[in-house]
Amino acid sequence: MNIRAYGSVAVLAVAFGFASGGIANxxxxxxxxxxxxxxxxxxxxxxxxxxxxxxxxxxxxxxxxxxxxxxxxxxxxxxxxxxxxxxxxxxxxxxxxxxxxxxxxxxxxxxxxxxxxxxxxxxxxxxxxxxxxxxxxxxxxxxxEGFIGVGVTKKPDNATTTGPKNVNIRIFSAEVAKLTTDAMGFNSTTVNWSDVVPALQQGIVDGAIGGTAETNLTVLGDAIKYFVPYNTFVExxxxxxxxxxxxxxxxxxxxxxxxxxxxxxxxxxxxxxxxxKEYMGKLAEHGIEVIALSDDELNAIADHIKAEVWPKLEGKFGKELLEQLKQDTK
CATH class of the missing domain: 3.40.190.170 (Bacterial extracellular solute-binding protein, family 7)
Structure with a gap:
């Protein structure tokens, strides 16, 4: 095959590749x-x-x-x-x-x-x-991924109510996180997620909110001793x-x-x-105590947070948007 003919074939082959969605694409x-x-x-x-x-x-x-x-x-x-x-x-x-x-x-x-x-x-x-x-x-x-709880190195006071917890937990960088944990009775410090384990190990914080039962086991693991499934947020x-x-x-x-x-x-x-459910059991198997809440206790905490925190969010989101979001769950 002469060079000119070979070149023509090559051009056609490339063009066909683009047209047919082949390797060229x-x-x-x-x-x-x-x-x-x-x-x-x-x-x-x-x-x-x-x-x-x-x-x-x-x-x-x-x-x-x-x-x-x-x-x-x-x-x-x-x-x-x-x-x-x-x-x-x-x-x-x-x-x-x-x-x-x-x-x-x-x-x-x-x-x-x-x-x-x-x-x-x-x-x-x-x-x-x-x-x-x-x-x-x-x-x-x-x-x-599931519902978020709190993993801690020491057992909080009033763990199943909104009373003062006397523990300082890591929160993510959002106003709503601060408002929520305050209303739950926690002290809080903003820490990047990638720094949570060192912060727990060094005693900078006593716990963290921002993870499911699975995350508390697979990421925080030996850095915590207790997990409370407050179901505050969805991960x-x-x-x-x-x-x-x-x-x-x-x-x-x-x-x-x-x-x-x-x-x-x-x-x-x-x-x-x-x-x-699976990781709630695995936490216990790993030696991390799960502090269970009854439905009544969980509902009481949720009602308190809705009454205390949601009105404060109207300035951020607007009353109309909050009402629309509430409609999604009805």
Whole structure:
């Protein structure tokens, strides 16, 4: 074959590759996760990435778990700026106070309400989606891991009521966290999640709020001695991608990705109750005492928090939005 003929064939081959969605169209993406390798959220994410790869639409996603690419705040900013393609992290409200709706205490009281609130079609999801879009982020789904409790190194006073606890716990960087823990009777200190274990070990804090039973075992582990399942918040993270990166994908690739992450979100609701119960038992097996609350005690704490904290949130969210969010659980 002469060189000119060979060149023509090569050009045709490349053109065919682009037209047929073959190797020439392959897209390599990086997704930053915050969960440890053995966490259920990481396992579901790995299954989702495989499902997308198996769809044969030339999407290759590489996972960087356990905060390898930075904290949740860093990942969010990097995805918005296009430095990282995708993230699966908790969404902080440092750039938009409305995003703090993901941490309204006792907004959700049951696993069925959890599914309803964090799925497309709810007022929560609509507002969350809109405010993430305003920062250049495409929301792909919310992953609800389960209910949050408090892990502590020493037994709190008045552990089953809202009386003074005489322990200082770590809170995340959100006004609602401070308001809630104050109303629960805790003293608090803001500490980055990545620094929680050293802070516990060094006695900077006596405990931490911000993790499910699973997280308290797999992340905090030997650093705590007690776990109180207050169910104050839902541990929720988000699957997201930079809008510019999303717009660069083909319609077929977008559909496959949307469907896969929607499925992962729904799977989280199915797993949350099972995993919460499973790890409550594992905590006890590991020597971490679970301080159980009766339904009446839990309801009394929830009612107190709603009466004390929710009115203070109207200035942040507006009364209309709060009412819309409450409607999601009815």
């Amino acid at each position: 392959a897209v390599d993406l990086k997704i930053a996760g915050q969960h440890p390798m053995d966490n259920i959220a990481t396992k579901v994410l790995e299954e989702t990435i495989k499902e997308i790869a198996d769809a044969n639409v030339d999407l290759n996603i590489k996972l960087f778990p356990a905060g390898q690419l930075g904290s949740g705040e860093q990942v969010f900013g990097d995805v918005a700026q296009g430095v990282i393609d995708m993230g699966h992290t908790f969404i902080y409200s440092h750039n938009d106070p409305i995003l703090e709706i993901n941490s309204i205490p006792y907004l959700v009281g049951t696993y069925e309400q959890m599914r309803k609130v964090y799925s497309p079609g709810s007022n929560f999801y609509r507002v969350y989606d809109e405010h993430l879009a305003a920062q250049g982020i495409k929301l792909l789904g919310v992953f609800a 929720n993270t988000a699957f997201y991608i930079g809008q510019a990166k999303w717009d660069s994908l083909s319609a077929e690739q977008q559909t496959v990705m949307s469907d896969a992450f929607a499925k992962a979100s729904q799977k989280s609701f199915e797993l949350s109750e099972k995993v919460d």
